[in-house]
Amino acid sequence: MKWKWALLVSLILSMVGSGLFITQGRILDKFMLIALITAALVIGYLIGIWRNRYHHAERHSNFEKEWLTSISHQRHDWLNHFQVIYGYLKMGKLDRMEEYIQRVTERAHQDSRISRLGYSPLVVYLLTFNSLVREMELEVEVDEELDLSKIPVNVESLYQIVYKLVETYRANVIVGEGERNNLLLSLQLLNHAVYLSFDFQGHLNEKACRLQLQQLAKQIKNEGGIFVEGLHNREESLMEVKIPLAQAS
Numbered sequence: 001m002k003w004k005w006a007l008l009v010s011l012i013l014s015m016v017g018s019g020l021f022i023t024q025g026r027i028l029d030k031f032m033l034i035a036l037i038t039a040a041l042v043i044g045y046l047i048g049i050w051r052n053r054y055h056h057a058e059r060h061s062n063f064e065k066e067w068l069t070s071i072s073h074q075r076h077d078w079l080n081h082f083q084v085i086y087g088y089l090k091m092g093k094l095d096r097m098e099e100y101i102q103r104v105t106e107r108a109h110q111d112s113r114i115s116r117l118g119y120s121p122l123v124v125y126l127l128t129f130n131s132l133v134r135e136m137e138l139e140v141e142v143d144e145e146l147d148l149s150k151i152p153v154n155v156e157s158l159y160q161i162v163y164k165l166v167e168t169y170r171a172n173v174i175v176g177e178g179e180r181n182n183l184l185l186s187l188q189l190l191n192h193a194v195y196l197s198f199d200f201q202g203h204l205n206e207k208a209c210r211l212q213l214q215q216l217a218k219q220i221k222n223e224g225g226i227f228v229e230g231l232h233n234r235e236e237s238l239m240e241v242k243i244p245l246a247q248a249s
Helices: 002-018 027-055 063-090 094-115 120-132 155-172 206-222
Strands: 137-142 182-189 193-201 226-232 236-244
Touching (some): 063 094, 094 120, 094 137, 120 137, 120 155, 155 182, 155 206, 155 236, 206 236
Parallel strands (some): 137 182
Antiparallel strands (some): 193 236, 226 236
């Protein structure tokens, strides 16, 4: 059954990519393109998430509850996407509709890159975070070719570093003071090391957060990593973590 779904998604994406449904810019063709793109993204996105979560069900005692909550939020998000696209279409704002589709498509591409990180606990955590957490939004940027399973790095240790740092920010955000709290996490492979960068914008309990970050910095250094703290105040926090790859013996 899995190969049938994969074939369906591949065929849809191939038709969209080759432009078979774009002729003379007619609204009908644009609508068909929207429907195909959205269908492909929904199917591919959900298949990937379901596969990862079921594979690791035994490792998480509250897996079923988190899974149902996450799927519910994701369904709601996709319904919102449909409504926004349909609204632009009814109003004839095709330029705005195209921009919105591009944003949704880029988000789906990022989720796809996350799903190929090569360590399922990290993949599941990153993909489900925004569905389960309301007080802070997590954005993730991943290098196109980054696959942790193919490089000499302690993936469990890396996962714990990401998890603890993200949760430190989450635990110290202040909710209800205007702008939404946002944390941008970037992962890239560069110069024989995995680089993690964290860029927080919003409202923080500055002192408590700094103290916890300093404690984590000591742990990271003890494990051979490098922790670099940049700007850190009540509304913004920047930091980088460098995790060198293991040297070949």
